[in-house]
Amino acid sequence: MTNQSAYTVLFSAGESSGDQHAANMFLELKKRCPAMRGIGMGCSKMRQAGIDVRYDSAGIGVIGLVEILKHYGEIRRALNLLKQIIRDEKPDLLVCVDYKEFNLRLARFAKSQGVKVLFYVSPQVWAWRPGRVKTYGKAIDMMAVIFPFETRYYEAENVPVRYVGHPSVDKVHPQRSRSEDFELFGLDPNRPVVGILPGSRGNEIKRILPVMLAAAAILAAQRPELQFVLPQADSISDAALAAHFGNTSLAVKVIKQQPYDVIQCCDAVMTTSGTASLEIALLGVPMVIVYRLAAFSYWLGKRLVKIPFIGLPNIIAGKAIVKELIQEQLTPESLAAEILQLLGDGEYRQRCISALQAVKHQLGEGGGSKNMAQLALEMLGGA
Incomplete structure (x- = not known):
């Protein structure tokens, strides 16, 4: 590839998972083209990968109409800044990572300025709209999809599309053995471990963590031998967690920057929906998926979404292999009851584990970040 030093890639990632995907992709790009320059919007993972982060997206990773309206001013400022970067610096390629509506607007603007657009992680057109x-299709030059069944939706409309594999397949690997992690984290290998994953967004912590902690208190009262761990998302501050732990005497080990090692120690996990649920599935750990939105956001979503599940393991499997507790179904009692069944009912537990293994098989061998880097280089080479 010639003229490598001339290439600048602008990344736009508005959420924690997108931040990780963009970072992994850029690291693969740098292996092939060390002089490649990355700039954009993201969080800590992109910074660690060497991308010049111009806007920290930690505060704008929200879901739901009500939540988006509350953060509208900040979201608008981020969009205007990225537009200004496109105008002033003329990047060679814009890579939009998830964060659908925001990135659609940015993609349209980039296209109007003559900048090529690669969209990574398709909107869930198979679920709604x-x-x-x-x-x-009108706003991008290429759609990179992470589930094999998604390509047919774009091919039917003659939109350029490529299946690149799910990035989680590559990155969801513990750094150590389970026994090593038990020792490192100060866990007793003879006592069951329950994972608490309240999400990577501030509004998720506020709505969901209190319910999870209340459920954990019920579990601790019924089974005092249980141990509780919480892998803290990079996008969640210590203060955000401390505000909730001040209301409980429950012993929970909070562990930073090692989510897969923490999860592999767990016998059961309570988790928000989203990428985390798929990562837990890839590690083969039984779970219960929960979510809670503002009432109006949920009401609106129920009328738009055309599939019966919100959890990725269930969506991929095409059936309910993992229990989902949404909105009013999510109570400390219902959450604790499901965890107890996953821990105590051997047949129920094994059915869940077998179904999760089947989901992992469906996702294939991975290579998503490498495939994305190759796709980006092809688009840059054709500039």
């Missing part, structure tokens, strides 16, 4: 395929 399939007409968005045409909308995105």
Whole structure:
């Protein structure tokens, strides 16, 4: 590849998972082209990968209409800054990572400025608003999808698309053995471990963590031998967690920057929906998926979404292999009851583990970050 030093890639990642995907992709790009320059919006993982982060997206990773309206001013400022970067610095390629509506607007602007657009992680057109395929097709040069069944939606509308594999398949690997982690984290290998994953967004912590902690208190009262761990997301501050732990005497080990090692120590996990649920599935740990939105956001979502599940393991499997507790179904009692069944009912537990193994098999061998880097280089080479 010639003229490598001339290439600048602008990344736009508005959420924790997108921050990780962009970082992994850029690291693969740098292996092939050491002089490649990355700039954009993201968080700590992108910074660690060597991307010049111009806007920290930690405060704008929200879901739901009500939540987005509350953060509208900040989201608007981020969009305007990235537009200014496109105008002033003319990057060779814009890589939009997830964060759908924001990145659609940014992609349209980039296209109007003559900048090529690669969109990474398709909007869930198979779940709701399939007409968005045409909308995105007009704003991008290539759609990179992470589930094999997604390609047909774009091919049907003649939108350039490529299946690159799910990035989680590559990155979800513990650094150590389970026994080593038990020793490192100060856990007793003879006592069951329950994982608490309240999400990577501030509004998730506020809505969901109190319910999880209340459920954990019920579990601790019924089974005092249980141990509780919480892998803290990079996007969640110590203060955000401390505000909730001040209301409980429950012993929970909070562990930073080692989510997969923490999860592999768990016998059961309570988790928010989203990428985390898929990562837990790849590690083969039984779980219960929970979520809670503002009432109006949930009401609106129920009328738009056309699939019966919100958890990725269930969506991929096409059936309920993992219990979902959403909105009013999510109570400390219902959450504790499901964890107790996963821990105490051997047949129920094994069915869940076998189903999760099947989901992992469906996702294939991975290579998503490498495939994305190759795709980006092809688009840059054709500039």
